[in-house]
Amino acid sequence: MDLHSVVCVSDLERSRKWFEAFFGRPADxxxxxxxxxxxxxxxxxxxxxxxxxxxxxxxxxITFGVTDLDDILARLSAHGIEHEPVETYGxxxxxxxxxDPDGNSLSLAQAPAP
Numbered sequence: 001m002d003l004h005s006v007v008c009v010s011d012l013e014r015s016r017k018w019f020e021a022f023f024g025r026p027a028d029x030x031x032x033x034x035x036x037x038x039x040x041x042x043x044x045x046x047x048x049x050x051x052x053x054x055x056x057x058x059x060x061x062i063t064f065g066v067t068d069l070d071d072i073l074a075r076l077s078a079h080g081i082e083h084e085p086v087e088t089y090g091x092x093x094x095x096x097x098x099x100d101p102d103g104n105s106l107s108l109a110q111a112p113a114p
Contacts, residue, residue, distance in 0.1 A: 058103030
């Protein structure tokens, strides 16, 4: 099964720059007017600013499982991207929410070391 998670944005160029900083690289593919980042073997995040998506701008919520949370947060900070405070859940998972310029929620979660 493949996953394509669409992030509806209001300004593709502004969001492109933000998501390049978030992912640490340019889009992996451009298909028509959509920008795609591959985030797993069969998983993609897609940016879409078409008018048909306008009512959904800011409504996306995605959580990414990561193994290097502190490194990612340092890279984001270097690009001026702020985040909510890092939480540590009772099971040891460290979680942080990052909000894009349109209000979409992109969270990062790191499981504790075994």
